[in-house]
Amino acid sequence: MKKVYKALTIAGSDSGGGAGIQADLKTFQELKVFGMSALTAVTAQNTLGVQGVYPLSVEAVKQQIESIGTDLGADAVKTGMLFSSEIIQAVAEKIKQFGWKNIVVDPVMIAKGGAPLLQDEAVSALKNDLLPLATVITPNIPEAEVLTAMTIRTLEDRQKAAKRLHELGVKYVVIKGGHDEGESEAVDLLYDGEEFSYFKSKRVKTKHTHGTGCTFAAAITAELAKGSNVKEAVQTAKDFIQAAIENELGIGHGHGPTNHWAYREKKSVYENG
Numbered sequence: 001m002k003k004v005y006k007a008l009t010i011a012g013s014d015s016g017g018g019a020g021i022q023a024d025l026k027t028f029q030e031l032k033v034f035g036m037s038a039l040t041a042v043t044a045q046n047t048l049g050v051q052g053v054y055p056l057s058v059e060a061v062k063q064q065i066e067s068i069g070t071d072l073g074a075d076a077v078k079t080g081m082l083f084s085s086e087i088i089q090a091v092a093e094k095i096k097q098f099g100w101k102n103i104v105v106d107p108v109m110i111a112k113g114g115a116p117l118l119q120d121e122a123v124s125a126l127k128n129d130l131l132p133l134a135t136v137i138t139p140n141i142p143e144a145e146v147l148t149a150m151t152i153r154t155l156e157d158r159q160k161a162a163k164r165l166h167e168l169g170v171k172y173v174v175i176k177g178g179h180d181e182g183e184s185e186a187v188d189l190l191y192d193g194e195e196f197s198y199f200k201s202k203r204v205k206t207k208h209t210h211g212t213g214c215t216f217a218a219a220i221t222a223e224l225a226k227g228s229n230v231k232e233a234v235q236t237a238k239d240f241i242q243a244a245i246e247n248e249l250g251i252g253h254g255h256g257p258t259n260h261w262a263y264r265e266k267k268s269v270y271e272n273g
């Protein structure tokens with residue numbers, strides 16, 4: 001029988017379907033990985049912004065993870081919106097309890113419209129409790145600035161920030177370049193503790209980038225679940241997000257979601273010649 005690879009996302013719900021748990025599960029499915037979820041919060045959200053945030057109790061988060069850990073197990077785990085230090089500590093505890101490997105931490109802090117998805121005082125729990133367990137961390141530039149308490153303007157700044165994050169115990173640091181808007185390319189940097197690699201693509205001129213960060217990190221998680229190494233996983237995630245941004249769906253009245261099925265369609269065109 002063929003092995004079924006499984007990935008768990010611990011994150012918030014985006015009712016609009018473009019980011020959070022919804023983006024993660026869609027991405028897992030597209031990459032042929034069985035997706036499971038533990039919700040940390042429910043957001044009332046659409047392409048125009050976040051209208052409400054309703055965190056779940058720490059007990060509810062723990063119990064969902066427990067249900068998965070005691071039965072199905074996970075080949076990789078992604079964390080997204082975690083909201084509070086109490087939830088972060090509970091998630092770290094459960095990851096250790098079940099001995100899970102391939103942990104991808106997307107340190108979600110603020111939604112694109114500016115709504116806070118992580119309490120300010122939770123940043124230290126993220127750094128002290130979760131990052132030492134992380135295989136990969138995927139901050140955007142503003143998140144990397146908060147985590148390292150430095151300003152990032154140049155590529156050298158990004159390299160320095162990546163080194164600082166590696167010192168916090170993360171094995172692989174990816175600092176995404178989606179926010180580097182002056183550039184004609186979207187360049188993501190990967191640091192493995194020894195050398196830097198760069199993943200480049202043509203920057204797409206679009207406002208429909210809601211959920212790019214979640215989707216990218218979910219694709220890394222799915223590939224790690226299937227046994228890829230981190231470099232291969234980041235390259236597939238980059239190809240996945242590029243296709244998802246290029247083939248926009250054009251739905252909603254604001255910053256629309258990306259197209260989660262575009263990578264599959266692009267691949268099948270190649271495969272069928």
Ligand SMILES: Nc1ncnc2c1ncn2[C@@H]1O[C@H](COP(=O)(O)OP(=O)(O)OP(=O)(O)O)[C@@H](O)[C@H]1O
Nearest residue numbers: 140176177178179186203204211212213214216241
């Ligand atoms: N306009 C664009 N064209 C091509 N690639 C992009 C563009 N914007 C972002 N990306 C890519 O998308 C991925 C996510 O990067 P980004 O910096 O946007 O994450 P993010 O800010 O965490 O996203 P979000 O908070 O909306 O989930 C990266 O691989 C980045 O290079």
Ligand SMILES: Cc1ncc(CO)c(N)n1
Nearest residue numbers: 012013014019020081111
């Ligand atoms: C629930 C949720 N998680 C993450 C993000 C970041 O894009 C978002 N907008 N909403």
